[in-house]
Amino acid sequence: MYLLLAAHPDGAAIQESDAAGVAVAEPRLVRKAELAGVVSVLEKSRPRWVWNRTQDWYPAMLQAGVELERCHDLTLCRAILVHSEFTAHTGYARSAEKLTQDDEMPVPPRVLQPPPPPAEQDALFDDLVPRSTQPSLNEIRAEFAAQQHALGQASREEGRQHRLKLLLAAESAGAMIAAEMQFTGVPWQEALHEEILEGHLGPRPPAGHRPARLEALCNELRGILQSPKLNPDSPQDLMRALHRNGIEVKTTRQWELKESKHPAIEPLLEYKKLSRLFAANGWSWLDAWVSEGRFRPxxxxxxxxxxxxxxxxxxxxxxxxxxxxxxxxxxxxxxxxxxxxxxEPRVLVALAQDSKMAEAARDKDLYAGIAAQGFGGDRSKAKIALLGAIYGATTGESGRLMPQLTRTYPRAVGFVEQAARDGEGGRTVTSRLGRSSPPPSERWIRSQQSTTAEEQRRADSIARSRGRFTRNFVVQGSAAxxxxxxxxxxxxxxxxxxxxxxxxxxxxxxxxxxxxxxxxxxxxxxxxxxxxxxxxxxxxxxxxxxxxxxxxxxxxxxxxxxxx
DNA sequence: CGTCTGAGCGCG
DNA sequence: AAAGCGCGCTCAGACG
CATH class of the missing domain: 3.30.70.370 (Alpha-Beta Plaits)
Known part of the structure; x- marks a missing residue:
């Protein structure tokens, strides 16, 4: 049983449809004030709620004490169906605008409208019905029907249609879980957080000031580096001060600073660590994000x-x-x-059906299993090599270990190599359940028309970059x-x-x-x-x-x- | 004054 | 030794 839910001038409209999105009952108009109650009664027949976006409806229902079992989030499902290779041949996907690798938008709106402004916290029941322009019941029904039709046309080969259906259900469930987790919040004890902060930084400073510990480290650095006005938070300023003292670094990253033995390095690294804690997860963060003992991201x-x-x-x-x-x-x-x-490595084993690597994966510690099979028992080498294969490493130790990995596991390595070649060639790749990578970026397309040798080198670099992306996509996406x-x-x-x-x-x-x-x-x-x-x-x-x-x-x- | 980008670092 | 994938956040600094 599917219940379509749409915003309506007087509140909301609810209508039952069949699995194809064909209405099987008259729409029912529900006033705002009655919506939570009506939904809660209808939920007893365990319907799948079909709505534009879960975050438009579900948070307010949770506030009203109504939990639901399942839904179909049209916006999330649309994003999947429009791009999936499993439905690429359907009219639904063909008539949709695709986003490309460098786009920001989750999905271009066609029937569905742009997101509403963020809800006001103090107007709970007003927000039970989304305020802004929302798709009508007819639009919701049409979009649902179109999605179900596209899904029905998906290739049945190797259970693809079934997998895609599963992905849509899991994605919609994810949307509900996200809303529920935000509503519940992570149990967070402010007092314990403050203890940690005070232990590292000293007491909470007045607004606009550094905590005592950071202030002391800053002064120490100014002394050691003979730079009385140094602002250690400014990479440029810091770089100049380091160079004046003969510390020839190219960046001010931790790992590079660690190379140097200069007495300024230790307090500097300490400063960076604490300043990060203060800025990113200090008292202001606590004020902004934790209330009543819960962190609600x-x-x-x-x-x-x-x-x-x-x-x-x-x-x-x-x-x-x-x-x-x-x-x-x-x-x-x-x-x-x-x-x-x-x-991720285990997902790769299953994707590639690499039986040799599956043997190694029988070990509770997969890297130890790999190490035993081909890296002389050296676990850290095995790990670096395998992660390098998944990320597309070419240089450094990881790159050097690749031939050895390829010899031992031709299927697993071959699988990610194929994904990389697909990406380099501008093709899309697809996760196990049918989520496909976006088509190539404008840059990639333009780079294909290169003529000079210099342009060609540039094009190769862009292609390899996309190859690393698609190589990783098949594994990261299937793990997701x-x-x-x-x-x-x-x-x-x-x-x-x-x-x-x-x-x-x-x-x-x-x-x-x-x-x-x-x-x-x-x-x-x-x-x-x-x-x-x-x-x-x-x-x-x-x-x-x-x-x-x-x-x-x-x-x-x-x-x-x-x-x- | 606001907006944008890069550097740097947190997580997987 | 510090790379190869995916993110978000803060700050400095540049620009309009």
């Missing part, structure tokens, strides 16, 4: 072309290890932090497919437990290949089972019964810094 599902999530505000996907101690479970609760070990399925399967299991009246954890954080569940202590064991079952289910959904393991490492902790 905004996730951007589909924010990365590969299918990974991005985030907006608060740097949610870059919580530094330094401050992870502030992420702390509530009383009577635990944090369950699970990550998929060495996800896996992670989306993992997340959706985990959510399903947690919801089932809760519906059965059992104590159940809540998903509170997701980071590419890692999830965090905040769980009542008595539910920890069940949560761990759910996490592991979901991982196994995700593998089977993507690859079927292949002899490749996707082990999950699970830590049950009070605070995030104790995981890993």
């Amino acid at each position: 905004e996730y951007v599902v589909g924010g990365v072309v590969s299918g990974r999530w991005a985030s907006r505000g608060g740097g949610a996907l870059q919580i530094p290890r330094q401050i992870r101690g502030a992420v702390h479970a509530d009383p009577g609760h635990k944090l369950i932090v699970a990550d998929a070990s060495q996800l 497919d896996w992670a989306s399925c993992w997340l959706a399967e985990l959510r399903r299991r947690l919801r089932t437990a809760r519906a059965d009246g059992l104590p159940a954890g809540e998903l509170v954080f997701f980071l590419h290949d890692e999830v965090m569940v905040h769980a009542p202590t008595e539910s920890v064991e069940a949560c761990i089972n759910a996490i592991e079952e979901a991982a196994a289910a995700a593998k089977e959904l993507l690859f079927g019964r292949v002899p490749v393991e996707f082990p999950v490492s699970v830590a049950v902790v009070d605070s995030y810094d104790k995981a890993k």
Whole structure:
């Protein structure tokens, strides 16, 4: 059962349709004030809600205490279907404008409208219905029908249609999970965060001032470098001061500074580290992003072309290890932090069906397995070589190890090499579930008409760059497919437990290949089972019964810094 | 005054 | 030794 939901001048319009997007009942108009109640009643028949964008509707419903099971996010699904190679031959994809590699927009609007301005926090029920211009019910129905039709035309070869359908469901589930996690928030103890800050920086300084510890280091540097007005935050200023003191660096990056033995280096590196903490995750960050013991970041599902999530505000996907101690479970609760070990190389094994590498992947530590098979037991070499293959390294140690890797694993290396050649040649590549890379950038297209030798060199460089992108895309994108399925399967299991009246954890954080569940202590064991079952289910959904393991490492902790 | 870019560094 | 993929954020500095 599909329920289409659209904004309407008086509130919202709801209409039931079949799987093809054909209306099977009259539309029903619902006033704003009644929407949450009506939706909550309709939810009992477990429909799939079809709406333009999850973030226009779902956050306000969560505020009103209404949780939903499933949806079809037309905007996210459109972005996938328009670009997917599995539907490239359909009228739907052909008539759509494509974004290119250098575009910013997630998807060009056709039926669907641009995003509304950010919602006002204090007008909850007004926001239950999106205010700005929104597609009408007819437009929603037409777009849904067009998407379902395109999906039906997708190639059935090798289960492609099924995989793409799965991707759309997982992406839509992801949108709901993102809204739910933002609503729930990451448990964050401000007092612990402040302790960490004070321990490193000293007491909170007045606005516009450096904390005591940074001030002291700054003065020390000014003395050592004989530069009384030095601003260590200015790379240019700093560079000049270093050169005046005979420290001949080309950049002021950490690794390059570490080369030098000069007495200024140690306090400088210390300054940089602390100044980063102060600027990026200091007291102002705490003021801006943490309230009532929760950090509520905004996730951007589909924010990365590969299918990974991005985030907006608060740097949610870059919580530094330094401050992870502030992420702390509530009383009577635990944090369950699970990550998929060495996800990308394992995904490569399954994609390439490399049975030799699959043997190595039977080891809980894949890199150790690889090391044993061809790198004389040297784990770090094995790791560098394999990551180099996935990223397209050509120089340095990683580049030197490539021939050895290729000899041992011709299928796995051949798979990423093919993706690289496709990208260099301007073709698109596709993840396991059917998310395709964007077509080449304008630069790539223009560079093809090069005539002079100089232009040709430039063109080769642009092509190789695109090759590295597509090489990585197939692996990163398929890993993102896996992670989306993992997340959706985990959510399903947690919801089932809760519906059965059992104590159940809540998903509170997701980071590419890692999830965090905040769980009542008595539910920890069940949560761990759910996490592991979901991982196994995700593998089977993507690859079927292949002899490749996707082990999950699970830590049950009070605070995030104790995981890993 | 605001907006943009590059450097640098945080995360996977 | 510091590369090869994907991001977001802050600051300095340049520009309009």
